Amino acid sequence: MTDVAASPADLASSSFFDAALAQLGPRGVTRDADLIDPWLTDWRGRFHGKAQAMASPATTAELSALVRLCAEHGVAIVPQGGNSGMVGGATPDESGEAVLLSLRRMNAIRELDVSGRKVTCEAGVILQTLHEAAEAQGLRFPLTLGGKGSATVGGLVSTNAGGTQVLRHGSMRALVLGLEAVLPDGQVLSMLTPLKKDNRGFDLKQLLIGSEGTLGIVTAATLRLVPAVAERLVIWAGVPTLHAARKLLLHCEDAVGEALEGFEVLPQASLEAVIDLQPATRAPLTEPHPWHVLIEVVADTAGAAGLAGRCEAMLASAFEAQLLDDAVVAMNESQAEAFWLIRESISAAERARGPAVQHDISVPVEAMPAFIEAAVPRLEADWPGTEAIAFGHLGDGNVHFHVIAPPGTDAAAWHRGDGKAISRQVHDLVTQWHGSISAEHGIGQLKRDELARLGDPVALDTMRRIKAALDPKGLLNPGKLI
Amino acid sequence: MTDVAASPADLASSSFFDAALAQLGPRGVTRDADLIDPWLTDWRGRFHGKAQAMASPATTAELSALVRLCAEHGVAIVPQGGNSGMVGGATPDESGEAVLLSLRRMNAIRELDVSGRKVTCEAGVILQTLHEAAEAQGLRFPLTLGGKGSATVGGLVSTNAGGTQVLRHGSMRALVLGLEAVLPDGQVLSMLTPLKKDNRGFDLKQLLIGSEGTLGIVTAATLRLVPAVAERLVIWAGVPTLHAARKLLLHCEDAVGEALEGFEVLPQASLEAVIDLQPATRAPLTEPHPWHVLIEVVADTAGAAGLAGRCEAMLASAFEAQLLDDAVVAMNESQAEAFWLIRESISAAERARGPAVQHDISVPVEAMPAFIEAAVPRLEADWPGTEAIAFGHLGDGNVHFHVIAPPGTDAAAWHRGDGKAISRQVHDLVTQWHGSISAEHGIGQLKRDELARLGDPVALDTMRRIKAALDPKGLLNPGKLI
Numbered sequence: 001m002t003d004v005a006a007s008p009a010d011l012a013s014s015s016f017f018d019a020a021l022a023q024l025g026p027r028g029v030t031r032d033a034d035l036i037d038p039w040l041t042d043w044r045g046r047f048h049g050k051a052q053a054m055a056s057p058a059t060t061a062e063l064s065a066l067v068r069l070c071a072e073h074g075v076a077i078v079p080q081g082g083n084s085g086m087v088g089g090a091t092p093d094e095s096g097e098a099v100l101l102s103l104r105r106m107n108a109i110r111e112l113d114v115s116g117r118k119v120t121c122e123a124g125v126i127l128q129t130l131h132e133a134a135e136a137q138g139l140r141f142p143l144t145l146g147g148k149g150s151a152t153v154g155g156l157v158s159t160n161a162g163g164t165q166v167l168r169h170g171s172m173r174a175l176v177l178g179l180e181a182v183l184p185d186g187q188v189l190s191m192l193t194p195l196k197k198d199n200r201g202f203d204l205k206q207l208l209i210g211s212e213g214t215l216g217i218v219t220a221a222t223l224r225l226v227p228a229v230a231e232r233l234v235i236w237a238g239v240p241t242l243h244a245a246r247k248l249l250l251h252c253e254d255a256v257g258e259a260l261e262g263f264e265v266l267p268q269a270s271l272e273a274v275i276d277l278q279p280a281t282r283a284p285l286t287e288p289h290p291w292h293v294l295i296e297v298v299a300d301t302a303g304a305a306g307l308a309g310r311c312e313a314m315l316a317s318a319f320e321a322q323l324l325d326d327a328v329v330a331m332n333e334s335q336a337e338a339f340w341l342i343r344e345s346i347s348a349a350e351r352a353r354g355p356a357v358q359h360d361i362s363v364p365v366e367a368m369p370a371f372i373e374a375a376v377p378r379l380e381a382d383w384p385g386t387e388a389i390a391f392g393h394l395g396d397g398n399v400h401f402h403v404i405a406p407p408g409t410d411a412a413a414w415h416r417g418d419g420k421a422i423s424r425q426v427h428d429l430v431t432q433w434h435g436s437i438s439a440e441h442g443i444g445q446l447k448r449d450e451l452a453r454l455g456d457p458v459a460l461d462t463m464r465r466i467k468a469a470l471d472p473k474g475l476l477n478p479g480k481l482i
Numbered sequence: 483m484t485d486v487a488a489s490p491a492d493l494a495s496s497s498f499f500d501a502a503l504a505q506l507g508p509r510g511v512t513r514d515a516d517l518i519d520p521w522l523t524d525w526r527g528r529f530h531g532k533a534q535a536m537a538s539p540a541t542t543a544e545l546s547a548l549v550r551l552c553a554e555h556g557v558a559i560v561p562q563g564g565n566s567g568m569v570g571g572a573t574p575d576e577s578g579e580a581v582l583l584s585l586r587r588m589n590a591i592r593e594l595d596v597s598g599r600k601v602t603c604e605a606g607v608i609l610q611t612l613h614e615a616a617e618a619q620g621l622r623f624p625l626t627l628g629g630k631g632s633a634t635v636g637g638l639v640s641t642n643a644g645g646t647q648v649l650r651h652g653s654m655r656a657l658v659l660g661l662e663a664v665l666p667d668g669q670v671l672s673m674l675t676p677l678k679k680d681n682r683g684f685d686l687k688q689l690l691i692g693s694e695g696t697l698g699i700v701t702a703a704t705l706r707l708v709p710a711v712a713e714r715l716v717i718w719a720g721v722p723t724l725h726a727a728r729k730l731l732l733h734c735e736d737a738v739g740e741a742l743e744g745f746e747v748l749p750q751a752s753l754e755a756v757i758d759l760q761p762a763t764r765a766p767l768t769e770p771h772p773w774h775v776l777i778e779v780v781a782d783t784a785g786a787a788g789l790a791g792r793c794e795a796m797l798a799s800a801f802e803a804q805l806l807d808d809a810v811v812a813m814n815e816s817q818a819e820a821f822w823l824i825r826e827s828i829s830a831a832e833r834a835r836g837p838a839v840q841h842d843i844s845v846p847v848e849a850m851p852a853f854i855e856a857a858v859p860r861l862e863a864d865w866p867g868t869e870a871i872a873f874g875h876l877g878d879g880n881v882h883f884h885v886i887a888p889p890g891t892d893a894a895a896w897h898r899g900d901g902k903a904i905s906r907q908v909h910d911l912v913t914q915w916h917g918s919i920s921a922e923h924g925i926g927q928l929k930r931d932e933l934a935r936l937g938d939p940v941a942l943d944t945m946r947r948i949k950a951a952l953d954p955k956g957l958l959n960p961g962k963l964i
Contacts (some may be wrong), residue, residue, distance in 0.1 A: 018879070025820055045510075052839055097659070115732060159681065160681050160685075162681075171679060183944065187940045188940065189938070190938065190940070191941070193916040195917065195918050195920050196847060196878040196879050196880065197644055197653060197875075197879065197921040198844060198881045198916070198920070199644075199922055199923065200920050201692070201694075201925060201933065201942075201945050201963055202691055202692070204941060206685055206943070207684055207948075209685070210683070210685055211683070214848045215684070220698055250597060255784060257785055288647045301736070302736060302737060304790075305792075306788065312739075341754070362677045362678065363597065364594070364675060364676060364677060366598045396678040397677060397679070436681070438680065438681045438682050439677070439680060440679050441681065442681045443682060443683060448883050450814070451682055451683065455683070456672065458671050458672070459673070460683075461669075462671065463684050463686070465952060466684060466952070468951065469950065470944065481683055
């Protein structure tokens with residue numbers, strides 16, 4: 001008989017695993033490749049990693065014990081919620097040394113306080129589940145996005161997620177009232193009790209929101225709820241230019257104030273791409289227009305009275321002031337949904353047209369029309385055969401800026417070469433316009449080098465100091481963000 | 483001739499001063515005691531400090547140079563705006579080693595963007611000046627407080643100031659869109675450009691807001707403006723209990739939603755104290771009531787239509803549901819001002835009744851009635867002859883909790899003895915109720931020991947690590963907060 005010699009690394013890993021197994025039990029930690037593999041590739045399929053094990057603690061106490069163990073053994077931790085992020089932020093590297101930490105078992109809604117309009121959720125609660133729990137009580141959690149069937153509260157908080165209702169309700173940051181997190185040494189930071197006013201020093205909650213699991217692991221959050229929607233009007237308008245769209249935005253803000261929940265723009269080309277992909281789609285307006293605007297106006301019971309009338313007046317005065325060329329109000333919920341479906345189909349329609357590089361960018365709201373008018377022809381001139389398309393949340397100064405490869409291009413080669421160069425150029429332009437190379441998707445691994453290249457050196461230096469102070473061994477989500 | 487021997491400390495200090503003088507010029511730095519002394523005592527007159535010099539840079543570049551110089555010479559810096567803080571946060575210690583840094587010369591409004599509804603102010607801009615600049619453009623900066631004639635933008639940001647409109651518009655944090663700050667090594671962190679969405683890593687802006695000048699010196703901020711007030715209704719109501727007041731708050735939120743800007747409570751005793759002090763004051767309601775509520779409902783042009791009708795309906799249904807015993811709507815602006823004057827006179831009226839300890843506390847909004855009902859009799863029983871009074875921002879879960887000494891007490895002795903013990907007991911109670919010992923005034927020097935005693939050890943440890951990482955020499959506002 002011959003013994004297979006175990007390497008010191010294997011032995012160390014095995015001693016860590018045995019200790020973790022003793023703490024968490026067989027449901028809490030596994031090395032079974034069949035169970036782990038589905039979670040090692042990111043949502044968009046661009047990053048593939050390896051992990052020595054996957055841990056799935058059931059409670060904050062279990063998670064705290066696991067993190068202590070990882071700190072003792074020097075094992076890196078990659079937290080993961082629904083694995084629906086866009087920047088590879090929840091995918092481990094290829095070394096296979098990290099533990100993949102699934103938060104999905106921690107999925108209790110601990111408390112839903114109807115009169116206080118707040119809910120305390122564990123990190124693994126899925127957004128859709130949260131929506132339904134709020135609706136069942138006549139309330140609403142006002143953040144929503146495409147991946148709502150898989151995105152979890154922990155991931156949404158860690159990435160400060162955005163979505164389509166940010167114009168009115170803000171990003172996740174604006175909805176987090178309290179937080180619980182496990183720090184890199186395993187200590188639990190308990191800040192779940194929501195206080196509307198609290199000036200006891202640095203706001204650590206704010207530091208953790210959007211830190212992508214590099215400073216702490218969000219285990220639960222207390223979130224703000226709002227009254228249910230009592231009245232909703234969805235409007236489709238055609239405008240000649242993006243500058244006109246921006247003027248229309250200001251007009252709508254003046255006319256209906258905070259009832260304005262959505263203000264999305266798309267060019268005629270995007271509408272046509274959707275119709276090409278889904279021929280049953282009906283263009284909302286009879287004529288083509290250079291730009292289209294999708295407007296959503298929403299009110300709860302307190303604000304519903306007279307809302308339809310105010311919207312009608314808003315459109316009439318906009319038409320009179322030549323702020324729009326044509327507009328139609330959805331006559332019923334199904335038409336409203338059809339309007340939104342066009343907006344939500346743009347990404348798929350673009351993908352069907354061939355390889356493309358996507359950029360989730362923001363500039364100051366008022367600068368966005370000029371930015372797009374400058375950037376689109378510039379990119380298309382510098383990269384003959386490409387097509388640049390910008391669409392999305394004009395009201396937030398945030399658009400998805402996609403550049404589609406010339407027809408017939410080999411996808412893989414283009415992504416490695418021209419695609420990469422184009423992305424750098426887009427990010428350079430955005431930076432010159434004082435904008436952000438990541439408006440809502442975060443940095444993760446996808447944009448880490450670009451952030452290091454283009455970020456403010458003073459801000460980067462400050463972030464690195466904070467990271468080193470809170471996670472001196474660099475074990476929390478290594479290789480992400482900074 | 484005999485030379486007076488200079489001590490090494492004097493020489494070091496002199497070499498620092500000479501270098502600072504060369505950088506900033508005679509207007510930028512002084513050792514003239516007549517100029518410095520007025521700024522060495524805090525607003526409430528409780529703390530007196532000394533300083534080796536006072537610096538008054540005119541620009542961010544000058545301030546950056548000064549901070550570099552301080553870092554080189556190991557000189558501590560105590561930033562100061564209007565010197566109207568409540569916790570001694572801008573008063574140096576008695577060693578006389580620190581430089582008092584006045585931000586008052588940096589008082590330019592760099593840009594007011596009317597269509598973008600934002601304004602970029604330097605740290606020394608006085609709140610009242612900002613109000614007037616916004617009003618001149620048909621806009622409004624919606625944070626206001628008693629010290630608006632002296633409080634500066636830099637101080638308001640550094641302390642995350644609150645005030646009377648927090649219910650609707652939030653504390654300073656909610657109004658800061660961008661920030662510029664000088665870090666402890668003199669580097670300038672430039673984050674003034676407001677992006678509605680930006681997920682490029684840790685939100686350093688949020689970390690600096692409310693850090694009381696211990697992590698960086700705020701030099702400028704871009705602030706959110708809102709449309710001017712088009713319609714305002716001020717209502718005075720009498721209710722039997724604080725629980726009834728809380729029910730009335732929920733009723734008002736349901737009825738007028740975000741138009742509700744103020745919801746302040748005061749006990750009958752406070753109303754009587756104001757009338758005693760200012761006999762010309764007229765009680766808004768004919769009969770006494772255990773508790774009084776001051777309600778403000780505000781709308782801009784977009785929301786003004788029908789507001790008065792909605793308020794009437796709100797009051798009628800509240801009366802029908804027995805949520806209030808009596809109520810009156812101010813008939814005109816001068817009556818509305820008279821109602822608010824009663825609220826604003828409470829502190830002065832309490833002071834006139836003798837020595838008292840004041841506590842600026844919060845608990846979760848829904849817990850506040852029960853907290854006050856438990857805490858007031860408990861304190862009065864434990865400290866015979868005292869009177870405990872709670873009044874203020876019920877809508878924010880934040881009240882001013884004052885305990886008045888027994889009649890005829892010697893103020894100084896009481897403050898050193900019983901007063902201190904009473905404060906500790908109030909803070910113990912608040913902590914047991916999961917509340918904050920500083921809802922809006924901050925920690926400064928006044929509450930530093932209490933925060934160390936009662937704060938979450940994990941949070942305190944995390945704050946200390948961040949402080950050490952960003953300010954390793956501990957030169958920024960030493961002795962404050964942590």
